[in-house]
Amino acid sequence: xxxxxxxxxxxxxxxxxxxxxxxxxxxxxxxxxxxxxxxxxxxxxxxxxxxxxxxxxxxxxxxxxxxxxxxxxxxxxxxxxxxxxxxxxxxxxxxxxxxxxxxxxxxxxxxxxxxxxxxxxxxxxxxxxxxxxxxxxxxxxxxxxxxxxxxxxxxxxxxxxxxxxxxxxxxxxxxxxxxxxxxxxxxxxxxxxxxxxxxxxxxxxxxxxxxxxxxxxxxxxxxxxxxxxxxxxxxxxxxxxxxxxxxxxxxxxxxxxxxxxxxxxxxxxxxxxxxxxxxxxxxxxxxxxxxxxxxxxxxxxxxxxxxxxxxxxxxxxxxxxxxxxxxxxxxxxxxxxxxxxxxxxxxxxxxxxxxxxxxxxxxxxxxxxxxxxx
Amino acid sequence: xxxxxxxxxxxxxxxxxxxxxxxxxxxxxxxxxxxxxxxxxxxxxxxxxxxxxxxxxxxxxxxxxxxxxxxxxxxxxxxxxxxxxxxxxxxxxxxxxxxxxxxxxxxxxxxxxxxxxxxxxxxxxxxxxxxxxxxxxxxxxxxxxxxxxxxxxxxxxxxxxxxxxxxxxxxxxxxxxxxxxxxxxxxxxxxxxxxxxxxxxxxxxxxxxxxxxxxxxxxxxxxxxxxxxxxxxxxxxxxxxxxxxxxxxxxxxxxxxxxxxxxxxxxxxxxxxxxxxxxxxxxxxxxxxxxxx
Numbered sequence: 161x162x163x164x165x166x167x168x169x170x171x172x173x174x175x176x177x178x179x180x181x182x183x184x185x186x187x188x189x190x191x192x193x194x195x196x197x198x199x200x201x202x203x204x205x206x207x208x209x210x211x212x213x214x215x216x217x218x219x220x221x222x223x224x225x226x227x228x229x230x231x232x233x234x235x236x237x238x239x240x241x242x243x244x245x246x247x248x249x250x251x252x253x254x255x256x257x258x259x260x261x262x263x264x265x266x267x268x269x270x271x272x273x274x275x276x277x278x279x280x281x282x283x284x285x286x287x288x289x290x291x292x293x294x295x296x297x298x299x300x301x302x303x304x305x306x307x308x309x310x311x312x313x314x315x316x317x318x319x320x321x322x323x324x325x326x327x328x329x330x331x332x333x334x335x336x337x338x339x340x341x342x343x344x345x346x347x348x349x350x351x352x353x354x355x356x357x358x359x360x361x362x363x364x365x366x367x368x369x370x371x372x373x374x375x376x377x378x379x380x381x382x383x384x385x386x387x388x389x390x391x392x393x394x395x396x397x398x399x400x401x402x403x404x405x406x407x408x409x410x411x412x413x414x415x416x417x418x419x420x421x422x423x424x425x426x427x428x429x430x431x432x433x434x435x436x437x438x439x440x441x442x443x444x445x446x447x448x449x450x451x452x453x454x455x456x457x458x459x460x461x462x463x464x465x466x467x468x469x470x471x472x473x474x475x476x477x478x479x480x481x482x483x484x485x486x487x488x489x490x491x492x493x494x495x496x497x498x499x500x501x502x503x504x505x506x507x508x509x510x511x512x513x514x515x516x517x518x519x520x521x522x523x524x525x526x527x528x529x530x531x532x533x534x
Numbered sequence: 535x536x537x538x539x540x541x542x543x544x545x546x547x548x549x550x551x552x553x554x555x556x557x558x559x560x561x562x563x564x565x566x567x568x569x570x571x572x573x574x575x576x577x578x579x580x581x582x583x584x585x586x587x588x589x590x591x592x593x594x595x596x597x598x599x600x601x602x603x604x605x606x607x608x609x610x611x612x613x614x615x616x617x618x619x620x621x622x623x624x625x626x627x628x629x630x631x632x633x634x635x636x637x638x639x640x641x642x643x644x645x646x647x648x649x650x651x652x653x654x655x656x657x658x659x660x661x662x663x664x665x666x667x668x669x670x671x672x673x674x675x676x677x678x679x680x681x682x683x684x685x686x687x688x689x690x691x692x693x694x695x696x697x698x699x700x701x702x703x704x705x706x707x708x709x710x711x712x713x714x715x716x717x718x719x720x721x722x723x724x725x726x727x728x729x730x731x732x733x734x735x736x737x738x739x740x741x742x743x744x745x746x747x748x749x750x751x752x753x754x755x756x757x758x759x760x761x762x763x764x765x766x767x768x769x770x771x772x773x774x775x776x777x778x779x780x781x782x783x784x785x786x787x788x789x790x791x792x793x794x795x796x797x798x799x800x801x802x803x804x805x806x807x808x809x810x811x812x813x814x815x816x817x818x819x820x821x822x823x824x825x826x827x
Contacts, residue, residue, distance in 0.1 A: 209653040336796050363796045369654070369746035372544050373790035373798070380537040393654040393749055400746075404664055404673055425656045425747065 194237050195483055197474065198262035198285075200253045200272055203242035207269070207366075207392065209421060210463070214268060214290070215240065216455040217464050220448060221471035230475050234483070243267070247275030258283050263483045264474055270294045270339035273304075280304050286477075286489040288470045291463055294342045298511035303485075305492055305511040307470045309415070309438060311339075312346045313518065317436040318387070318412055319351035321520050321533060327385035327410050328356045331378040333371070333398050335390025336363040343389045343414075359383050366392035375401050385410035388433075396425045403429040410434065415462050423527055430523045434532065439517035440465035440502050448501075469500040473507075536669050538791055545787030547676045549780035550683035551738040555760035556767070556775040557690060558735035563761075564707040564769060565727045567628055571635040572613055573735055573760070574753030575642030580606050580739035581748030582646055585655045588744075595744075603736050610732030613638060614725055622724070639753060647750040656747040675745045679738070686737050690730065691772050703727050707770075755799065762806045768816025777817060 199218070201211050222236045241257050243250030250272035257265060265280070265287040267273050273289040274297065280287045281301050288307050289297060295312040298304045322330060330351060334340035340363060348358045359381040362374040371394055378386060386409060388398045395416060402411065411433035416422055418437070423430065440462060442449045448468065452460050460468075474488070476498055481491030492511075497504040506514045521529035555577070562570040583605045587598035617638055621631045662673040694700040703723050706713055713720045739756075742748070759782065767778025782805060786798040809816065 205652065207652070209651045362794060365796065367749065367751060369742070369749070369752065373541055373787060374794075376537055376540045376544065377790065380540075393747065396654060396656075397746055400659070400661075403661055405671055406664065421653055425654060425659060427659050429659070429661065 193234050195231060195234050195264075195478055196237050196239060196260060196262040197264050197266065198239045198241065198257035198260065199266040199268070200241050200243040200250050200257065200276070201266075201268050202245035202272075203240065205244040205246070205249075207245045210391075210419070211268070212456055213458065213461070213464050214467050216452060217460070217467040218266075218471065220451045220455060221468055223451065224445060224448060225471070225475055231478060234478075243272045245269055245271055247271060250275050251279065254279055258285065263478070263485060264288070264488050266290050266470060267292075270297075270342070271337055273297060274338045277301055277304060285485045286492060288474065290470055291466055293339055295346050296510075301511065303489060303511075305473075305507055306513045307466050307473075308513070309436070309515070309518065310512060311343045312350070314414065314436050315343070315346040315350040317518055317520065319347060319354050319356065321434065321436070322351065322385050322410065322412060323354045323356055325385075325410060329359050329381075329383045330356060330385045330387055330412075331359050331381055331383035332361045332387045332389070333374055333378060333402075334361070334363050334388075335392065335394060336365055337390075340390045347387060347389075364390070364394035364398065366390070366394055368394040369397055370401070371397045372401050374398075375405060379405055379407060383409060385412055387412045389414055391416050391419075391422070396422060399426045399429045399433075417523060418462050418529060420458055420461055427527070428525060431525050433523050434520055435523075435529075436518060436520050437462060437529075438502055438515045439519065440469075442468075442501055444499065444501055465501050469502040469505065472500045473498065473505060540670050541787040541791045542784060543670055543672060544676075545784040546780070547672075547680045548786065549783035550680045550687070551742060552759055552763050552779035552783055553687045553776040554683040554734050554738045555756055556763035556779045557687060557772070558731045559757065559760040560764040560769070560772070560775045561703075561727055561731045561734070563764060565703050566618070566622075566724060567707065567710070568618060568635065569628065569632040569761075570731070571632060571757060572617070572638035572642070573731070574757035575639040576606065576609060576613075576732060576735050576753075577739045577756050578642055578646055578748065578750055578753040579609055580736045581743035581752075582650060582655070582750075584740045584743050585650075585657050585748060588657050589655070599740060602740050603733060606732045606736040607729055610728045611725065614728040618728070619721065619724065639757075643750050643753060650750065652750060654747040654749040655743075657744050662745075673745075675741065679741045679745065682741065683738055686734065687776050690734065691776075694772055699723070699726060704772075759802055762802050766805055766809050766817060768819025771816060771818050774816055774818040781817070 201214060202208050203211055218238060225231060226235050239257060239260055239262060241253035243253040254276050262285060265285050267276055267287055268290045270292045273292045274294060280303050284303055286303050288305050290307045292306060292308050293311040295310055298306050332344050334344040344361055351358060360378055362378060364371045364374060386402060413433050413435045415435055415437040417430055417435055442460060449460060473495060477488045477491035481487030492507055496506050502515055503517045508514060519531045520533040522532045523529055559570055559573050562568050580602060583602045584598060587593045587601050588595060617634055621634060662675050664671050664673050694704055702718055703726055706723060713723060763778040763782050764775050766782060767774030782802060785801050789797050789801045
């Protein structure tokens, strides 16, 4: 009896797995009508939750592109690899991706892009550095294109805004990684060129929950403004613990504050803070918002918009330049004032993104942001 | 000067929290000779129990705190009966048990990440009242952290000195085989140690989770700080664990003051290496006799 049951189980298992393998074989996406887009994303690890909205955006964008036949009977096939937001894992993920010869690649975040920039140049596959702010990261790399605000552009806007408001002394609290270091350095350069003075430049680890020592040091310098930059739990702690100390000066930050998950942990403690950001709107793709909300039960935010913009520019580049990586690269460079959810988009010869809408906003008590300076 | 005093106050609060964690680690290490890595997992579990009861089930904070302690005791009992005791019965080496403990920690961490996600979970986003004394700021939750953890540390220290069960539990670390020989209930004493350890980790973990939130990957860093405090103070000295915790936290504050907050974890390990090299018995630990060496 026991042998019969084991035998039956084996037969059932073979049927299930064999059937699945046969189905996969039948539905395998092959041939010239497939555009392969690889992506190195933080699918596990400390920032993996932010990945949810990126993947949802990519999937909804693919559905819309295929439904509207924007690629003329070609369909998109994503290959997503886990870079865990570390250089080491991103390198492994990238190496795995390129064996499949993707037509274009998306890499999310400053740390992975920083670690991969040489490999991107060597492999000659056009790569979009999504949500990557590090200044000049695309320079001298013909295959790297940015899909985010560059830190030096933000630094110029932020420092001018603060100086105009009379805040000529600033304390910086930044995340300790490539992004935070670069953001702080570019800000210090622009702010001090404008006549301001940075009193202290403190940092926190992405996963730190307590930044009270750094805040005590910052408040001891009595700055007119505090610039909080970065992401992760340390960013959240910085807002909450600064408010705990009843700081009454200007708080300047960045668009990370509009991340729905981040804001849910800060809420009223962010009220009144300022940040520079680009405008976005989904009117151009009326079905996107509904599909996105259905997919992850969340409102789309600025990171969703940048991801969708990435797919819009890639789609247009494929339409114009064909599926060969070199054609896509040339077509990306030829985009001038191309209409996307982020407004009109242009890449310069270095692959830097130029956005025509960058304004300073102020957080309101209800979690919305109001433009205070165009 | 105000800045230094402010950092020292923060250091005292941190010291009380680390002292409790050091006891939670030290008791198991001292009495059962287990390098209790799963304590990092217990820390995370406590935070998420508390988060579930307060933020998801909307129970009042005192009821949620009580249920969290109860749930932690149950988790500790499961850990002892399903992992540590079976290994003890098989007379496994300490290396094997340490690996199993590490496995438990990883299982807890990943399960929590799977269930709740990797992002931080805040129990309360309301602003805590802040008290200001001569320019020095302390939040209400920091006061609770200091008072509750320092009291728990002192009370347990007195119990270990006076209570016969705790005396046996303490002595068990020196001669574990004598316990059954003397007709004492070995399993019950083991359970008592794990239960006390679980309670001592539950207090700081719940308070920290309430204060700054919790995420699934913080357990290891707290575990390391707690273990360094134990080795620093002296493995065989209960009061040394507290002293080690306070000195460690104060050193971290001074480093924040003189250098930057980002270097505080480095100090922990510099102290550990220094102690292991030059004073292996700890700050107030007795030096070994010549024939013991």
